[in-house]
Amino acid sequence: MAWPMIRQLLDQASPRGSELHGLFMDPDPPAAMLAQQAARQQPLSTDGLEGMTMEDRALIGLPLDAGGGAGGGGISLADLDWATMENLAKAYFDTFNLIYPIMDRQTFSGGLLASVISNGFDASVDTTLVFLVLALGVVALADAQNMPLGGFKTADDDNDDLTHRPPGVAFFNEARKRLGFSLTDVSLENVQVFALAGSDSLPSSSPVAWKTGADDASLCRLYFESCSRHMDFWRMSISASVACRALVTSNPAELQSPRANLIRRLSLNLELELPLTGLEKLEEVVGLPDFDDILLDAFYPESQDSHFKEHFASQVALRRLTVHFHNTLRNVLGPTPPFPPLASPSSSAELEPIAVTVVDGFFAQLDTWRSMLPQPLRWSDARAAHFQAPMPQPAYYGQGAMYPPQPALLQAADIFTADLTLAPTHYPYATDVRIALLRTRFHYNKYLIYRPFLFKALHHSSSVGTDDARCVAECLKACLKWPLIMSPTCHRKRLVPSLFLWSQNLLGVLIILHLSRQVPILQTIRATFCPATFDIDAGETVNLSIAWLRDLKDVDPTASWCWDVASRLYRLDDG
Template sequence: MVQPKVPSLDLSSVKREGPIITLGAHHDSLQGLPTGTASVPHGQASLHCMNDSTHGSLINISGLDWETMQNLSKAYFDCINLVFPVLDRQYFLSNTLSSLFNNGFGNDMQSTIAFLVFALGEVAIAGYGGLPVHAHNGRPSGIKGGSKEHPPGLDMFNEARKRMGFNLTECSLENVQIFALASIYYGTCFYPMDLWRMITLASLACQALITSSPDELSSPRADLVRRAFWHCSIMETCLNLELELPLTGLDKMETFVGLPDFGGSYSEDDHISNQESHFQEHFASQIVLRRLLVTFHDILNKSGPTSAFAPVPTSHESASPGSGVSPNTIRQLALQLDQWRGMLPAPLRWEEDSPGAFPNTDPAAYSETLYSPGGPPMSPMIPMIRTSTNSSATPPLMFTTDLDAPPIRYPYALDIQVALLRSRYYYTKYLIHRPFIYKALHAPEFMTNDDAVGVAECLKASLKWPVAMSPTCRHKRLVPCLFFFSQNFLGILILLHLSTTVPILIGIRASLCGERFDMDARETVGLYVDWLRDLKSVDSAARWHWELAKVIYGLDE
């Protein structure tokens, strides 16, 4: 149904090469990150700015003064480590940082981790406050700082890369952390293939650590080991379920490892950031959602690799072999997902039909410092939120579809954490109900009213994922696994196009999706199109997705 609009598209090759396309590996010109000194455009100098512009020399490590090291570390821990909590802030600041400043950098793992922290700290600062890499019709890009060839933090990352080989086979927690941090950095630079390779190494290193030193799970660092384990597991699951990339076997250790409780050394800064952003509860909720997603995916595909997309039976509650899952099974999965949402901690909850709302509608749930326009910033790169003083006004939304309005900026990466949790929830709901879409397209004559309701649920679950809304889409470098969302946004754009051209979908959309659906669908198309257009200049996979979306919707560059 889409093929006539894209006659050059070879659907068999898409099925065969999907992961290659999504990882951007289909471009012969694909290059790795440069190993030399970054040539930073005028006005986009890195925070430390220690290069000798006359001689083009590499960064002078000894020029890393104490203030710079502290600022970069704070930027990392106030942003990146809240989304990926793999390091201990208290230990790093009290031990690692002071030791390296006093004794200098070597080829050891602590030096490597420090340079990765500094690199990601630069990414955090640039990701919020750097210059946009381009603009479209006056709208600044959501990709800020540096360029595809010379991303923020490259000099620091290259210093880490020089040392990584010396610690390649170390069986330690630091080894896991190094690979995990490297994968995160590659993700911020739009190198998904490198992200995948690094997270695979992190997972294998984590398995080696737990297998060879099981007593680590009862040591003072046990919680850090668990946090690193679940970070790797969540990332692996994303890559496996979406792209069918192989698992390393880490998932088989889940029961043995157990869940993190953030019971390590006390950090007042982490306590404050958790009070404001609830990052610990976000991480725990992501772990539970990941478990549900794996279970749902296995059930939907239990009858074979295509059963989740096979026609849903019209009678009998159990499906015959190879015919797909039953409507009752899908209802049960949807109920489990709704129970997960209902059991979220109160500060994380939101109304189902309002993905852009604040987690809690009670203004008293948020501290004055978080919302006061006159207070000092909670993080060096993130100013405060401005709110209306009109008490009778409609409660403000946390996320907006107005991409031209100045974006609100939240401390402690709060919007990223909230957007990820909600977007992954809607993705899971969308995945559960996709079999109904398949039936509507391939066997419309057998559709029942329950099937039509399932189609409507799938359509509604595809709308306005918060990661594509402002302010989160205005700092895309800091959004994990961009390729995951880009691929799904293209699929949703195709689905929404079909819902305006296929008679049975048109009828369901008009009768079962609600009065707001048309307006929400238009806003969704605008959000997802802007997402792909914004990324196409720096992301090979997004470029391919954009070419399809452009033809389907008749868009200009």
């Protein structure tokens, strides 16, 4: 959005032109944008279990006559029974922990949870971890029951000071009450806490933002991201990453301990995120996890049925490719802050052979990555929506029945559709979310590596040759019908990592597809180099992207900002 032609377009489309210019000139535009948006966001409720509402209790399956809080809603710690906590933990491990494998299920269920229940909910880091897992378990239940993204509110709708109560906030606040007591610990559990409170995964929204990002902290950031608290997520990601780096550097013996695999999984999970904190420099020291959990596979069939190990390893491999692409492009084309300078046609032409060779080589590597994926994860462009998925399950899961204990049957089908009027299918183990993320990241990387030619076409149209035009067409095709914005995954936004980055990426797609119908050279390329189905696919992509932003705009400040721009470009009403 910092490209000169796009800035000119945004100036015409948005009344916030001066605000946009200020953001683009900031040394760290994403952070500046998030800070601006966070200032306008309504606060989260601060109540713990005593502030639970009847709706909160109904969601987690607690009897409505349990406890004795105000209005019959609040409960005490004594009201939490084993069945409720086990069900919430199962909901977390069958969804979030398969996307971000930062907790060990057997250790948590067989040791940590039982210990906390036996010894009481004290101020220890173990209790903090339990509450964060329970909070994210509630989020997973809300996802399974298609709860509106707005959650519950504690005041009338006409009150300007609404306090938001997203699913799980009561358990999250119980964790926050205890977080300070272990804030300075250098331990695996402390890193987990930060990560669970914030939540993110792979990619970023700008060409220079292929960055990294770490377990108290990790759980904290997961929760913040699930309820669109993006600035809090960002800060928790930094805390988690710094805590993980301190753990690895101050206690290197931990990498030889029985917990080494978990540390490696956690470190790599954080390294897929942003911002850079130095953790990425320890990659060779930390190494890769081997996922050699024979007992885990025996006790929890979903460990095998979900293919989460293959998913995680594939993301790590893709991240390494992405970093290589980014570093090579910077060496060839030079750094780009705050936006690429307008070079003369002659200098642009001199770069052409190198750039075309480089990006074609990049895509060959990207396609090789796809062809070498484990068989259950592999796909082809001819069958982009096809996947061998576990059999779908009912949308509602009662206590002890989040997912079947037996290995799920598999079905081969087209699981992604652009028809949002169809009732979404719920697949076990967040299968559709993980598959959609993996495939969307592939398309996003393809879009990024061909994007320099789009810049050239927009700003140096007179020097665009046939190879350039072909590369622009590849960039345009890479924008189309990302599985993430198709059904059923688009209905499961609470589980989607980096939600604010995807909203920004989709705004970029909407801008590019708009320009492809307005700018003469892009019109020509679109008509000459793109397939006959491009217009139909582009129209569906626009509709899907608009639906994504429309769904989030009332609860997510980043989506609201993106909607403000997109609605003016496409002349949309606010409904």
